[in-house]
Every structure is written in C-alpha cells, then in structure tokens.
Amino acid sequence: MWEDDPFGGMEQQALEELSEAVRDEEASQFRGRLPTLGEVLDEVGGAVAARRCSGLWVVDTSQLEGWERQHGGGAFDALMGRLAQGVEGVKGAPDVACVEASGGDTLVVFVMGDALIEEGALDAINERLLGAFDRAQMVVQQALERIALGSAMVLANASVDPRRQIYRAIRRARAEAQVGYHDQQRRRSRVVGHLIAQRKIRTLFQPVVRLADRRVEGFEALSRAEGGAAQRLGVHLFVAASRAELDGELDQACRALSLERRPEIGEEGKLFINCLPPTFYASNPELQALLESWRLARMRPDQLVFEVTEQITYEQFVRIMPTVRKLREEGYRFALDDVGTGAANLRLLAELEPDYIKMDLELTRGIARSERKRALAQYLQDLAKRSGAELIAEGIETFDDLEVLQQMGVALGQGYLLGEPREAEAWEGTVAQIMDTLES
Template sequence: MSDARQILEAMNRSGGLLNLFAVDKREPASAWSFVRRVLNVVRNCLDMDAALVSEFVGDRAVIRVISGPGHPDFPDEGESMPLTDAYCYHVHAGHLPEMIADMSAIRNVELSPRAQAIPVGSHIAVPIRTADGSVFGMMSSFGVMPNPALRPSDVHLLQAFADLSATEIERHRESRQDYLNKRDRIRAVLDGELFDTVYQPIWNVERGVVAGVEALTRVTLEPARPPDQWFAEAGEVGLSGQLELATVRNGCRILDRLPPDVYLSVNASPSTLADPRFQKIFEDEDPGRFVVEITEHETVEDYRLIKRRLRPLRNRGLRVAIDDAGAGYASLKHVLEMEPDIIKLDTALIRSIDRDAMRQALAVAMVRFCQETGTSIVAEGVETEKEFNVLRDLGVRHMQGYLMGRPDAADRILGRIDGAFSLAAPNGGPQRTGENTRPRIVPGALLTGLLDRQRPQLPDHLVLGVRHTGIGGIDDP
C-alpha cells in the first residue's frame, strides 16, 4: 500500500497519529502501551493480520507486544523461542528479505514445527535500533494470506514506525534501570539499617522548657542527600512504608531516657498510619508519650480508614500533629479531616515572617484557628531572633528551629533538655542551669521580653515575681 492517501485512510481507521500519543488509562504508562498503539496503526496501514515487536535476548526472541484479532496459532505476548525459529531473526541475519509478499516462494529457510505452525502468508520486518546502534529486536507484520499489495515503500514506512518505537523503548529501559537502581539503594538502607536518628527539641517558650523532641532520620548511605529525597525515592519503588516503619522504630529507642513530661514526635505518611504494622509499634509503649506528625506530601484516599486505625491509639493518649501546615492544600485538608491535637506551621511560612505582612496575617489566622478549636500550634524552622519575637507576639507558644537547637544525637540532646532556653545562650541553644533541674523560669533576653509583654496584662492586685537562677544553679539574692 504505497499510495499516501491510502496510508492516511488506514491510519485514520486506527485513530490517526494523535492516537499514538493518547494515554490509555487502562494500561500502565510504559513504552509498551505506546508500542501497542503503533502496532495497531502498522497493521491497518499495511492491511496485515498481525504486527508485533520481538526482543533479542541472548539466543532467543521474546514477543513483547503483538497486535492482532487473535488466532490459535499466533504467538502470545511473552512467548520465547529460539532465534532460529523466528522469521524476523532470519530477516535480520539476511536469510530472508525484509518484505515477502508471498511466503510460498521462500524455500531456503528451515524452521521448527512451532514456527511453521504460525500461518504466515506474507511478511515484512525491520530492525529496532537503540541510540548506540545496537539492535533491540525487530518490528514485523504478517498476513495469513499472501499480500501482493506490499511495496518496497512499505519497508520504509515500517522502519519509520520502528524508529519511533525505539525512542520510547529505550526510554522505558532507562527508566526501568533507574527503578532497579533506586530499589536496590533503598533495600540496602533497610537491610543494613544504614540510617541514624537525630532529635530536635521543641520548646515551650512561654515556660522556657523542652516540651518534646522530634525524631529525624539521616540516611548514611552515599550519595549524601536530604532525608525527604530518600523517602520520596522509597515511595517511587513501593518501599516508603517499610522505610518509615524502620525509622520510627529506631527513633523510639530514646523514649525510656526522656523525662516523663517530654513527648517524642515521629513522622509518618497517611498510608503508613493506616498500616496495621504501625499500630504494633505502640503495643508495648504508652501512646500518651507520642505525637505522630502526618506528613503533607501524599494524597489521602480514605481519611475514615486512617481515623479508624488511629482511634484506639488516640483513646490511649496518642496525639496527632499535622506537619508543614500552610505549605499546600494537602496539609489544610489534613487539618480539617484529621482533627489534630497539634498544627505545625511550615518553615516556608516562618522564614522572614518578621518582614512579611502576608506571612504574619496567615500565622495570625492559624493561631486564631487553633485557639477556636483547642489545638496547639508549633512554629517550625525558627532561625532568627526577629522571627522568634514576631511569632511570640502573635501568640505562638511552641517553637522549633536552629535558633533553639539543631538536630543532634540522642546523648547530646538529652544533655540539653535539662537547660532552659535563652536567646542569649551561645549557639542558639539552651542555657544550662544545673545538671538535674528543669527550671520554669526563663533567663536572659527572653525573660526581659516576656516581662515587658506580660506586665501590662496583669490585674493591678497581682504582683509578678521573678526568681533568678545564677551560675551553677545557685539562687542569686
């Protein structure tokens, strides 16, 4: 069929060129769904009964995709046969011509009984070459009966479709290899427990004490990357649940060493919260010691399922926090659906809030929402004294960030919990006031700021008393 008008008419019967690039939602988004559409067009263009793509794997030809109405003797997708039994291989080897209008005229190739059982009256095949010139396999089309309408130009047409498919096939192979590499990396992390847990304090700045610590994961496998990239990669290969559960268990090891009034905050995605294995983590623990932060970066299919799975733990005291609130639509939907105990303002909202009226207005709205609903609010990512002061003035009483303490190993973070927070303390950490005390008085610049703001709010008949703790925990007169 060499006439251009006939070719276009045949393509239109197959849905046209646009059909090649349409997404079939019933099939996975892969090269093979694209190639299948190409083969449908090829079969109609050439007026043949079947069209297929085979891959040469070692000394065998594997049928990857076949398009045809079906015939009991047609090969099946996934079927493998020796190369010498495949018509297309003999074309590639030069034993057969690329185009055969009448197979009965071919006498010089001996095939196995299986190959001879395939009813081939006419045949056309061309190689599928990757970018480096190597042969992936062959694209071929055959008819049950001879086809005298085949012309040499049809070989060029088929080659054009083969080249088009080669690009998608190669992209698929690269994606597949990338997938396998990612899966192997995550499995190596899981099998070797190649991750550490560090902890960052969450301060009650009104009382000047650590209210909780958040467990954060640091993967030790190279290449060094931020934790969210490792978890995202785990999600791409279906291992995010296993990685999250493993890191939560590891983070829980500090619990017995924390003061009883300091909670442990762990992170989990909505899908992990619905996993029965997550519930088992708390079988031998007091859920009241925990806060579970629901991460923002995942669509929730069924909030009712998650709430149902968490209900027994929440009845036993487990608190739920929505992480990264204000970062996107998902976090706000989590807030409305999950009825959290704590809302954590996203770092992006906190950054430069002292210079941005829009950020301040949004923070005010979140604080007011939390006041109306009886929800606690935590500001994440507080890095400067100006940010701290603005957030305090807006009514935020719990904060977390480099200003108050960077994430650190368990032993070092436990040593910091006994100190009280002061903006005057070195390195933005807590000021030590004794080895075994957890003072309720806030020293330094923070104390001055609190006094200035609280004094006008006191009734006239009340006196604000101050106790100053000196060096070494000894009271100054």
C-alpha cells in the same frame, strides 16, 4: 471541637487565598534572575566562532510537569528561581548562564574559555547545586529528585552557523540528562534497599520548645541516611524511597528505630514520630507492635505524638480515621504536619482534632520580613485556638522570626535556632543550654 463548619463557605476560601498569596510572594522573589537564551545567543555564538566557548551544561526540569500540576505554577517559578540562583553560585566566573526560554524548564550554562567539561564534573556540580536545598521542605525535595543534568561540547565549525550549533548542543545535553536521570534512579533504588535491609539509618532528635518559657515539650524523631549512602542518594532519603516504592518499608523501619533510640524524655516529655497514612490502616501489625513496645517501656499514651501530613488523599483520609479515633480515645496524641503553604485541608483538621498543628517551615522562614506570611500564620494561630490545638512553628532560624512568633502568641517552636537535630546521647542535660542560648 469546632464551633462552626471549618470547611464550608468563606473559611476554606480565606485560608486558600492567604496560602496562594504567600506562594506568589515566594515566586516573585526569584523572577528575573537570568536572561533568556535569545538574549545571549549572539554573544555566545560569537564566542563559539572565536573558540572562546567549548561546551555547555543544562539543568533539565522537564520531568516536573506532574509536580507543577499538583503544586501550581507559582511553586514551579519559585523553584526555577532558586535553581537559577544556585547556578549563579556554582558556575565559573566567566561562564554565561541563561534560561532556554521565558517560562521554560531548562537552565543553560555556557562554559567560556578553553576548559572542557571533564568526566565526573557534572556530579560535583549537581552535589553543589542541590546541597543548598538540604533543609528545604519536602515538597521541594520531591521536585529536586526529578531534576537532571547533562552536558555537550560546542566545537567551532566555520561552515555551520554557531547559533544552530548551540541549539543542537542543548538538545544533546538534554538527551544526556535524561539517560543519566534514569541510570541514577536505578542506583538510588539499590542504595535505598540496602539501607533499609541493613538498618544503616541515622536517627536524630530535634527539640520542640515552648516559646514562652523555653521549656522542652519533647523531641521529633528524624531519619537520615548514614554517611556515604547519603552522598550516593543525592536527595532526601524518603524521596528516594518513594521513587523506589519502598517508602512504606522505610517508614516502618524508621519508626521502630525512633522508639528504640529515643532520648530520655522524663515523665512529661513527648516523642513526635512521623507516620505515612498506611500506618493507621485497619489491623496493621506494625502499629500494634509499636504500641506494645511503648507500653512495655512504661510510657503513657499521651507522651507519644503521631505526626500526620495534611498532604493525603481523600481515600487515605477515610481509611485512617477509624484507627485514629480509637488511638485518640486511648490517649495518644496527634499533630497535623506541613500546614500552611500547600493545599489547605480543613476537613482533615476538623476530623483529626489534632493536639498540635505544625506550621510549614517555608512559612516560618522570613516571617519577620513578610506581611503575607504573618497574615497566614495569624490565621493558622486562630484556627489552632478554635480547634483546641497548639501551633508549632517549624524552621525557626533567626531571632527576628522568633520574636515575631512570640508576639503573635505561637505556643511552640522548632528549628536550628532552638536546637539542631542530634543523636539521643547528645541531648543529655541540654535543656538548660537551650534556655541559656535564647536568653543571651
């Protein structure tokens, strides 16, 4: 239990200020990547007039207004910066990339030379551009789902100012992007529905490791779309399901498959499973069936850890707590997920009394190089100790970050350095391999 009020006075304010400092630092890393359209307009206009520019394509993020309101301007700036960085990586060498306006929401790439943007080219560009985000945090995945690409030709016409041709082409490309976006949403909804109905879902397991002695504490179950379906979705499975209003159905299917396909965890190991808030609403038959399945497998309650995200509404918080308290009394464990760079929710932390606090992977990545991230992580470490929980650092990918986390006394870790997500069969006898890898 808490020794004092964790969500009154300076405690909540201090955590929010540290989180904001980290978000600002992330945003500042990506600022100033691309020139504005005004800065390249004369150059590109001359290329159009000389028939050295035949077209353009745009990355339209205008659908992110609600996302920015929820997560803040700093998060939006960081996302735009990362997209700009991605655009530089996928455009042709002679092509000119820019942002439509300072502080704007559209990136523009002018295709230089006489090459035309062929049918299907944007799909390939989109796949390459978003592929760099495949291990990004969920909040970023939610933003990517709303991004649209479009293209337009720019043909030389001696009687028209090439600059106006450029502006008009950008408008046409944005209009095409929005039409394509809505078509894409319909396709994704169908794909998600088929995946759930046919259970074409891969269940992978990633180890949660004690950093002090490299002992595997347990495995987190993760779900992915199978093969070709993943390519057709183009975004994270749960993001697509949420957009199709099938996230509840997907959540239940994935949870059942997680128990059915789980690896051997022994007498002391734990299985971490992700749960949307409705899982814990009163008299949920799916939850009762899950618990019965766990009991029939002769597994103890304390070996099952329910992961709850801190990004829930107050109404959901009120509705889940009676069931959460009952499950805790029965011995089941809880983890508070994605804590760190989002909106702080110390009230949920206090009421949930989690056994584990999972530090957001964006906070872990690069912690060895960021004083602000270390300060926030230390604050979370102190909060975990005071609440009787253990801190799990997600997203450990480098030895430098691992060393810093160990020096801070963080109990547990998870990430590609410690073990990639794999199917259950692949984890047989791998505990010793994890220890050998980290000690070498």
